[in-house]
Amino acid sequence: MARPYPRERSNAWFLERWPYRVFVLRELSALFLALYMGVLLVLAARVHEGSSAFRDYVDALQSPLYLAFHAVALLFALLHSVTWFQAVPKGLPLRRGEQRVAPALLIGANYVAMLALTVLVLVVVLS
């Protein structure tokens, strides 16, 4: 009786093709969002402690290390938004009668909402 060759498992599967690499980066993006939330929380705590503590922290944030972190976190935040917006129609197959609402419309709605919220935040911050 012939023996089948057992199925192969790879511990580096996530490096093997681009779709897998993007998947891993997408999952990793949550870590950077969490770290950034940490920065925001510390910032809030400093505000609570008074204006000099706040200013010291803002100064510290301007160190190259923190700036680099922010740049990386921003890239991951963008990747996070793009990949998850892309995924919305998969989990939410809205239908009008027999027709599916075009996925592009659902994805677009998320970008519009993101833009609106960003503008809102900017208006609040700058006013």
Next chain:
Amino acid sequence: MTQAPSDATTIRLEIARYRPEQDERPVLERYDVPYRHEWVVLDALNYLKDHIDGTLSYRWSCRMGICGSCGMMVNGVPKLTCSAFLRDYLPGPIRVEPMANFPVERDLVTVLDDFMEKFQAVKPWIIRDGEQPLEEGEYRQTPAQLADFKQFSMCINCMLCYAACPVYQHEDEFLGPAVLALAQRYNHDSRDQGKGERQELIWSDEGIWDCTFVGECSAVCPKHVDPAGAIQQAKVESTVGWYRSFLAPFGRG
């Protein structure tokens, strides 16, 4: 895609051979076959078997992307070889391997038992509490009710989605993309009443919750079944169901 016919006259295939009586493990062997603009990878394999090496084993039947038996890895990506044109892989070589994530029986032929078992486990047929009397006629469905599951019914069981799924590669128990899409196909059929029977398995860890939403199953699916979508939708339904049973434990689920 329209491409001008190429000047190539031959193209190189690198084929994974596994002959259990002589090979410890699959080995790549190289063959040069004629290049024709209108040939698909399967045509090249058939030429090879007819003219160069008759011992090559692989599965195929319809040659028109409907039987689902000719799936293989082409340059590392799961493809129906009857739909993968040589011209899209110029100048070659083209690496042809058995579908990933399955044991290999011989050459390009994989062992499908695991898929077959899981396929049956989700009860992929219409389940009813009782049949309505014959004189009431057929079970009618509106176009909207049909649209609710039609996409999931287009699956041809080619298993390309399994070859693309890293979760299936690492989790023996995972039911996998096509089988979970198939469960959705019946759960969403207005004539079916078997959702409750399928629920325990589908909503378990071996079912939808093992899925980490890599999404490659949907990318490689030749029939646009979108199994990744089916699984995410089932996750939403399972979550809603859980909250419902939590908030109203004695109500209808």
